[in-house]
Amino acid sequence: MNEKMMKRKINTPFQLQFVAKKSGLLREFLAQHEISKTTLTAIKYRGGEILVNGQPQNVRYKLQIDDQITVSFPPEQISDGLTPQDGVLSILYEDETLLILDKPAGQSTIPSRNHPTGTLANFVCGKFLREGILSTVHMVTRLDTDTSGIICVAKNRHIHHVLSQQMAQDLFQRQYTAFAEGIITPSFLTIEQPIGRKEGSIIERIVREDGQYSKTDVSVSAHYRNEANHFSIIDLTLHTGRTHQIRVHLQWLGHPLVGDDLYGADQEMFPRQALHCSRVSFLHPITKERMHFTSSLPEDMQYYLRQSQQVCEYSKQQLSYIK
Template sequence: MENRFVLQFEAQEEMLLREAIALWGISKRALTAIKFGGGDILVNGVRRNVRHVVVVGDIITIVFPLEEASEGLVPQHGKLNIVYEDEAVLVIDKPAYMSTIPSREHPESSVANFVLGYLQEQGLASTVHIVTRLDRDTSGLLCIAKHRHIHHLMSASQQQGDVIRHYEAIVYGQTKSQSIIAPIGRKETSIIEREVRKDGQFAHTDVEVLEYGRLNDCIISHVRLTLHTGRTHQIRVHMAHIGHPLVGDELYGGDKRVLDRQALHCVSLTFLHPLTKKLLSFSSELPEELRNLSRFSKKLPPL
């Protein structure tokens, strides 16, 4: 069983084994993989099938099959700023200019490459499962599941609104605190760019103004943003849509002369742990280049 992902729990009442397994959020697909893909199901250390009846106090052990990384994901060894780690999840503070996953333009040195190398160093038979993803030029906190089952649980938690992310950004203009509810879809003339469009997916972003300032001859706003959905480029698209693109975000109307990446950082991440159900919360300070944009600004009165 070494190097495998294993779940162990105690039966709380008499029921079929498959019913007890379902109570722990193990999907039918995962159960099929366990049964036929090299996993195991034990009750009090004895292999049992899912029609076995468990009673109160029985110890159920689920041994998951070995996981293999996709052929295109190459393990690399490099520094990861790990904020939190346990047997189920990793929370990482990602720097700007590092992709979350490999792409055609940046096939190596992504978070996924380094995490896979890190997992292999630990001798874990698992691959990388991104829970919360950040754009290459966005910095801050992101969460990674160490196993497919954990990713399944956290994806369900995200859909229920139990994974909460807050960002801070520097945007052009004197904006105001507001909620932006506007559907987002792919721009027809681009494979990368998104836009607000009627046939897009529902998207909701809350904006809170923290301070105003000046950047050269421009008024800027330092804002805190809460994502209620997770569409691609959501914050960048929504802020550009209301006329306040992010500083440095050339794709959506910003200017790279002051900053060569979008001024966006994930400052906090809160979620229910998929196994313990304990609420975990993590924070990350703005990087120096973003703090300097605000620090040297002349404060303006709020609207």
């Protein structure tokens, strides 16, 4: 079945076009294209529309071969508590459905009580408002304030749903580069330990038996040392997306991230957790082509490396994206 995005004009809703290649109920056709029941309800009651050959139809309509289907999604309201702001965004990629950003360390992803403005979401909301994109901000992935790297933003609730489904099926792949205290051996290991909230804390997480299933792959690239300690450069692949997952799993392993004072390290040599989302890969929500994005280590992590001496290197290829 052919499927394409309709180029969105200023202040017009997001639309998709399809061509039916076999007969059947419209409801079943839309479900095959990952349009959820929640989205169909929003289309029905909040200003969206489904056209077949230019005529409005409900989901009980029986499609014929070569019918032209247009789905017009309802406009979205800006989320409560999200103030549009002008600000600098480092854009790696953008199209009608997606916005891929490179977040600096020190910037929050979404507003909170302590950081109601100046976040990535505030700046994206401002961009949408300036460009007439009738959508709120859908953060498909998030990073802690002091974690740098790639973030994926969906421009529509439906696109967010499609990418969330990919995450549930482990089709949305995220790789991080980090510095962990000490010498980690062997060169590859998988951590499967459940994570839950630490009692008495609203922020900190720990490995606990009644926590949520969590899985992290750890690949060691090299060992370094400096005047303070030894540390390992590691690549980490997330198979689940728990809060502070990498930080908690590395603490459990006995090798907390360099600079991560919340999880057992000190900040004498590095002022934040040395963690960077360096690679993201997923299927485009419309074309289904696999997309790959990379981000080089930020300057502060590169400087830390330059001040250190390499002890052992496992794979030069894994360090190829370090400038």
